[in-house]
Amino acid sequence: MRKKKSKLQRRETIAAWLFLLPSLLGISIFILLPFLDAVRRSFYQAMGKAFVGLENYSTVLHNEAFLLAAKNTGRFILTCIPLLLIISLLLSVMVVGQKRWGDFFKVSFLIPMAIPVASVALLWQILFQNKGLLNHLIIKLGGQPVDWMNSNYAFAILVISYLWKNIGYDCVLWLSGLSSIPSSLYEAAAIDGAGGIAKFRFITLPALIPTLFITAVLSLVNSFKVFREAYLIAGSYPHSSIYMLQHLFNNWFISLDVQKMCAAAVMLAATFVVFVLMIYRMGKSGVEE
Amino acid sequence: MKGRKLFSFVLLSLMVIIIWLPIWMMITGSFMGLTELTERVGAVLGYGEGYASWSLLPDYPTLKPYVELLLDSPGFFPMFWNSCFQVIPGVLGQLLIALPAAWSFARFRFRGKHALFLLYIVLMIMPFQVTMVSSYLVLDRLRLMNSHFALILPMIFSTFPVFIMEKSFQGIPLALIEAAKIDGAGELKIFLNIGIPMGTAGIISASVLGFLEGWNAVEQPITFLRDKALWPLSLYLPSIAIEKLGVAMVASVITMMPALLFFLFGQRYIEDGIVASGIKE
Structure with missing residues (x-):
């Protein structure tokens, strides 16, 4: 009997690996092995095969x-993610209160996610360029025009377009978190005489902590894609306030600075990895409290 | 209580208007004639005086820009097909590779599974810049740089669809699989006859999200395609604006359409996909 079971188990294990094989092979060839190669290269000289230790790293860090x-x-991430999390949470809580129109609002918030950046790049220019619509409006209101894309405001424009694009995504995550809170909790609190704000503070927020950390991780991942907006509107060398790591990688790539890129990629x-692990750890301890 | 609900309705509506406005402007802009468009926004692109202006609807709506794009813009269609050649095989390949992998993670227990799954999650959340140089090294060695394959192959082995579909496979009741096993069905048969039909929601959500990601890709084509003749729409579009304003507007709308249609068609599934990517292990 025991032998039979282990035979069955072995067959299942073989099946499992066979199903996994194509994916595992592809990932090894296209991602894992090349990345290990990049790690190795980050310790070596460009042309020669000489081992240089941490020299490439120090070059990058002094660049x-x-x-x-x-x-x-870093500044972009630390500005955007808290803003996005707070705004999308507030909107989600409001959406839950709107029974009839809730779905319409949710879908509307999600739409920008589908809009190709290239399609709106032209419009962003019409809006924010020196002689664009926004400046026209400002002049009509009696203000001074601003060169949005070529000043420190470029950073704010980038933040806004990140928010525009990602609010719906985070709302969907928040809404799924909100819908998993049992309504009996709110009813019990209402009997105890809790008001709306007290309910939000003592029931909704604590229940959303696991959602918070996951939403934060996914927002971090998406924040790197803001390069598309920055690049398509302002090119390879935008105003220095929005010159991001993504631009740098791109420019190093054009000049084929493989050594620097390897060290920086590592x-x-x-x-x-550290960041995400930290967020997960915090999320776990938050749940246990 | 009533007042607060009204307040949040007004606020939400305002947000919706802000979100819809750019899309509305693009679509109405595409029906403006070249004269009107130049008059309104020419200043932004360096010809014409004064400041840009806009109106909620075009003063003289016309289909001429569409006709011009269709009949007399030889540059547009190759880019459109480039986008299709890069994205459609990418999405199909993703399904071919990720489906069995997701099934393996959801259905079987084997040693090393958790570590491997963690690896897949880590790969899923890495930004493109991390793997950019390593992808280049391998594509260069395989002499695939500067070809459609340079975009398709890395896309096929994305771990994101594995993650989404694994979630939907997990919802399949075990009893169903046990019953099939008692009937003598092999593992492959169970996968094809039970797994795939029952996991349709996950499959759709992964393909729609994969399509949107591929259609909007910017980082990959600027890195792996030197030859402008291979560029997809997402990259080519901004470069035509200055030469041909009217066409650029229409081209932007046409680029947006497949993504928008896919989005509306798969909207339920997209939400499920997003939620699935949020469920922690």
Whole structure:
């Protein structure tokens, strides 16, 4: 009997690996092995085969463009993600209250996700360019025109277009979190005389903590895609306030700075893993409380 | 209570208007004649005086820009087909590879499964820039740089669809599989006859999300395609604006349409997909 079971189990294990094989093979060839190669290269000299230790890393870390890009990317993430999380949560709570129109609002918020950046790039120019619509409006209201894309405002424009694109995505995540809160909790609280704000503070927020961390991770992932807007509107060398790591990688790629790219990619990957692990850890301890 | 509901309705409606406005402007703009468009926004592109202006509806609506794009813009169609050649095989390939992998993760228990799944999640959340140089190294070695395959192959092995479909496979009741096994069905048969039909929702949501991702791709084509003749719409579009304003507007709308249609068709499934990507292990 026991032998038979283990035979069955072995057959299942073989089947499992066979199903997984094509994917695993492809990932190894196209992602894992090349990445290991990149890690190896990050310790070697460009042409020669000489081992240089951490020299490439130190070159990258002393590179002015890298420091600027890393600073901008960090600033962007730290501005955008809290803003996005708060705005989308507030909107989601409001959407839940709208029974008849709730779905319409949700779908509307989600639509920008489907709109190709290239399609709106032209419109963003019409809006924000020096002689664009926004400046026209400002002049009509008696203000001074601003060169939006070539000043520190470029950063704000990028934040807004990130929010425009990602609010729906986060709303869907929040709404699924909200819908999993049992309504009996609210009813019990109402009997105890809790008001709307108290309910939100003591029932909704604590129940949403797991959703918060996941939404934060996915928003972080999506925040890297804001390069599309920045690149299609402002090109390879935008205003220095929105020169991001993504621009830098792109420019290093054009000049085929493989060594720098390898070292920077390893650092970026490590930062990402640490960041995400930290968020997950925080999420876990938040749930246990 | 009533007042608060009204307040949030007004606020939400305002947000919806802000979100819809750019899309509305694109669509109405595409029906403006070249004269009207130049008059309104020429200043932005460096010809004409003063500032740009806009109106809610075109003053002289016309289909001429569409006709011009269809009949006399030889540059547009190759780019449109490039986009199709890069995205459609990519999505189909994704399904071919990711479906069995997702089935394996959802259906079987084997040693190393959790570590592997964690690896798939990590790969899913890495930004493109992390794997950019390594993808280049391998594509260059395989002499695939500067070809449609340079976009298709890395897309096929994305781990995102594995993740989404694994979630939908997990919803299949075990009893159903046990019953099939008692009837003597092999693993492949169970996968084809039970897994795929029951996992349709996940399959649709992964394909729609994959399509949107591919159709909107910017990072991959600028990195892996040197030759402008291979560029997809998403990259080519911004470069025509200055030469041909009217056509650029229409081309933008036409580029937007497949994505928008797919979105509306798969909207339920997209939501499921997003929620699935949020469920923690």
